[in-house]
Amino acid sequence: MSKFETQEDLNAVIRQHSELLATQLHSQRESLFPPDASKSMRKFTSGEAAAVLGVNDSYLRKLHLDGKGPSPAISSGNRRLYSAEDIQSLRVLLEKTARRPGDYLPGRREGDHLQIIGVMNFKGGSGKTTSAAHLAQRLALKGYRVLAIDLDPQASLTALHGVQPEFDLMDGGTLYDAIRYDNPESITKIIRKTYIPNLDLIPGNLELTEFEHETPRALSNGNAGLFFFRVKEALAQVDEQYDVVVIDCPPQLGFLTMSALSAATGVLVTIHPEMLDVMSMSQFLRMTADLMDVIADSGADMSHDWMRYLLTRYEPTDAPQNRIVAFLRTMYGDKVLNAPMLKSTAISDAGLTKQTLYEVDRSAFTRTTYDRAIESLNAVNDEISQLIQKTWGRM
Numbered sequence: 001m002s003k004f005e006t007q008e009d010l011n012a013v014i015r016q017h018s019e020l021l022a023t024q025l026h027s028q029r030e031s032l033f034p035p036d037a038s039k040s041m042r043k044f045t046s047g048e049a050a051a052v053l054g055v056n057d058s059y060l061r062k063l064h065l066d067g068k069g070p071s072p073a074i075s076s077g078n079r080r081l082y083s084a085e086d087i088q089s090l091r092v093l094l095e096k097t098a099r100r101p102g103d104y105l106p107g108r109r110e111g112d113h114l115q116i117i118g119v120m121n122f123k124g125g126s127g128k129t130t131s132a133a134h135l136a137q138r139l140a141l142k143g144y145r146v147l148a149i150d151l152d153p154q155a156s157l158t159a160l161h162g163v164q165p166e167f168d169l170m171d172g173g174t175l176y177d178a179i180r181y182d183n184p185e186s187i188t189k190i191i192r193k194t195y196i197p198n199l200d201l202i203p204g205n206l207e208l209t210e211f212e213h214e215t216p217r218a219l220s221n222g223n224a225g226l227f228f229f230r231v232k233e234a235l236a237q238v239d240e241q242y243d244v245v246v247i248d249c250p251p252q253l254g255f256l257t258m259s260a261l262s263a264a265t266g267v268l269v270t271i272h273p274e275m276l277d278v279m280s281m282s283q284f285l286r287m288t289a290d291l292m293d294v295i296a297d298s299g300a301d302m303s304h305d306w307m308r309y310l311l312t313r314y315e316p317t318d319a320p321q322n323r324i325v326a327f328l329r330t331m332y333g334d335k336v337l338n339a340p341m342l343k344s345t346a347i348s349d350a351g352l353t354k355q356t357l358y359e360v361d362r363s364a365f366t367r368t369t370y371d372r373a374i375e376s377l378n379a380v381n382d383e384i385s386q387l388i389q390k391t392w393g394r395m
């Protein structure tokens with residue numbers, strides 16, 4: 001056995017590599033985003049602003065010429081550029097003269113309950129984080145008041161939103177603080193604003209794994225209470241402040257995922273349509289059903305408003321994928337969302353610079369690549385928005 005393989009040395013190597021990687025990533029981030037320059041949302045062309053608001057570009061132009069609403073920035077080419085804040089102000093203005101209430105501000109009205117959407121599947125890499133991030137951002141841009149929660153200790157959703165899980169959260173600040181068994185914090189203390197209007201974030205990091213370790217201990221001490229309701233109870237403290245909560249779950253069926261499942265009113269299961277993924281999904285579904293039975297046995301109401309499968313990284317030209325998609329649609333019918341999330345280099349490239357496609361400029365990609373990807377994302381997210389509206393009895 002070489003010296004390298006003794007346990008002590010392996011440990012040292014791993015530790016050294018971990019430190020090296022953390023330092024490198026930190027300095028890379030410092031050069032990309034200097035500490036004083038926090039992340040910001042790009043500006044939108046008048047065409048993009050009109051599309052997201054659901055009005056004609058000419059109407060937006062008229063509002064501008066009449067001096068109504070916010071004053072957009074003017075580009076060197078004399079084009080109007082709207083910030084996400086401008087778009088939100090326009091929403092408020094347009095809603096005042098809307099034909100039907102909610103045409104521009106689609107959020108809750110009296111009697112509507114908070115929508116809590118859990119994005120899950122224990123298969124790693126099935127597109128949970130990408131789906132959750134784009135859903136949360138699109139809903140916020142559409143005028144919903146959104147809270148995104150990173151429940152995954154890997155913290156990819158957190159990093160996508162410009163918070164560094166290992167540096168910015170040294171003194172806590174994840175949902176763990178609000179669901180821990182000893183001295184939980186108020187959830188209001190850990191919610192952060194983001195650079196996108198209407199979008200708040202509860203970041204995650206490794207500390208979340210404490211919940212997985214402490215729950216069995218609390219259960220054996222009799223201190224856990226209804227442990228699976230801890231996320232739901234924490235969210236109840238801020239119920240009135242949001243329309244939709246989007247929870248990015250870790251790729252396993254642990255106590256964190258169970259708590260998210262118990263809090264959720266809607267469940268989105270991401271599926272990459274490949275044989276191995278679909279096979280593991282069968283186990284995921286059975287285990288989830290078993291867990292829900294256990295929770296229901298303790299008297300909890302486990303009914304949900306809806307659950308849907310979302311096809312992710314779908315390649316329409318891939319014949320084996322198409323067979324699996326056809327098979328899933330035949331088996332599960334309208335439980336599979338109509339719109340799939342297409343596989344696109346625009347989405348993965350944006351991810352490399354810790355951005356969603358809503359954050360990158362259209363000029364960063366060839367037009368057809370960008371347009372195809374954004375149309376697919378919008379179709380998915382708008383279909384979910386319709387489910388939300390239906391739950392509130394509006395469609």
Ligand SMILES: Nc1ncnc2c1ncn2[C@@H]1O[C@H](COP(=O)(O)OP(=O)(O)OP(=O)(O)O)[C@@H](O)[C@H]1O
Nearest residue numbers: 124125126127128129130251342343344347348351
């Ligand atoms: N539609 C897409 N087109 C291209 N690449 C994608 C797409 N969706 C996701 N990806 C890429 O696939 C990888 C896995 O996606 P993602 O992180 O969203 O999965 P996940 O289910 O959250 O993974 P984990 O289980 O590790 O949390 C990422 O590198 C992401 O950029």
Ligand SMILES: [Mg+2]
Nearest residue numbers: 128129152156
């Ligand atoms: Mg993820």
